[in-house]
Amino acid sequence: MTRADILEKRKAFQALHQEGCFVIPNPWDVGSARYLASMGFKALASSSAGFAWSKGRPDGQLSREEVLDHLHQLVEAVDIPVNADFESGYAIDDAELEESIGLLLETGVAGFSLEDSTGDPQAPLMPVDEAARRISIARALIDAKQHNVVLVGRAENFFVGVPDLDDTLERLRAYAEAGADCLYAPGIKTEKEIRAVVEAVAPRPVNVLIGWDSPFSVTDLAAMGVRRISVGGALARTAWGGFMQAAQRLAQGHFDFMAQAAPAAELNKLFR
Numbered sequence: 001m002t003r004a005d006i007l008e009k010r011k012a013f014q015a016l017h018q019e020g021c022f023v024i025p026n027p028w029d030v031g032s033a034r035y036l037a038s039m040g041f042k043a044l045a046s047s048s049a050g051f052a053w054s055k056g057r058p059d060g061q062l063s064r065e066e067v068l069d070h071l072h073q074l075v076e077a078v079d080i081p082v083n084a085d086f087e088s089g090y091a092i093d094d095a096e097l098e099e100s101i102g103l104l105l106e107t108g109v110a111g112f113s114l115e116d117s118t119g120d121p122q123a124p125l126m127p128v129d130e131a132a133r134r135i136s137i138a139r140a141l142i143d144a145k146q147h148n149v150v151l152v153g154r155a156e157n158f159f160v161g162v163p164d165l166d167d168t169l170e171r172l173r174a175y176a177e178a179g180a181d182c183l184y185a186p187g188i189k190t191e192k193e194i195r196a197v198v199e200a201v202a203p204r205p206v207n208v209l210i211g212w213d214s215p216f217s218v219t220d221l222a223a224m225g226v227r228r229i230s231v232g233g234a235l236a237r238t239a240w241g242g243f244m245q246a247a248q249r250l251a252q253g254h255f256d257f258m259a260q261a262a263p264a265a266e267l268n269k270l271f272r
Helices: 003-016 030-038 048-054 064-077 094-105 128-145 165-178 191-201 218-223 234-251 264-271
Strands: 082-085 111-115 150-154 182-184 206-209 228-230
Touching: 003 150, 030 064, 030 234, 030 264, 048 064, 048 234, 064 082, 064 094, 094 128, 111 128, 128 150, 128 165, 150 165, 165 182, 165 191, 191 206
Parallel strands: 082 111, 111 150, 150 182, 182 206, 206 228
Antiparallel strands: none
């Protein structure tokens, strides 16, 4: 992938955030990324959970090096922009955060998210000022290196057992002020919550996660002011669900699980 190719992807990704509403599905490996790209999606987003499961590990337990290598492979595999789920930046201090983001930018991703979770069940969220400062560090690095990458600020309240909408909105406003281009509160589900987030950070774009069966369509979410929609690990979980059901039937001595299997010829044609 040439520098010109990467710059073109980043320009295209920025343009997607200017108007309308788009779906940004989450592959977990190169094959799933290439299939999604072939379906006409305009951008992809990595899934930390989906990739971790493909490596036989739980979400959040991969090294920075493993994640960076995975992101580089995704960027190289498709001709559309890739947004990185970069968790909390794989850093325990500011210097390590700067190093992590510098390495991430070199993978060629067109955007990335930084979340405010700590991994500590007793104190699952960073103080808002600390999390906002980390966003400002990322913003400064992006601007200094002129990478034109979309920076996403994530408030993890609803994902870590602190479903406080007021605190979520305060955090997202702080991240917007610190330089986030797009805001994201995974786990919000109701129209009231979604509209509150959109209004709180307007005119900045909002990403909404739909990782469960939802009554909302893309048209519904667009009408609420949502700019982009991701599905997190849902596609990976769906694939795992089919595989696990088939494996269970096989373990019981049956071979009646192949009716929904993808044709080998179709897969070979796609990847040829």
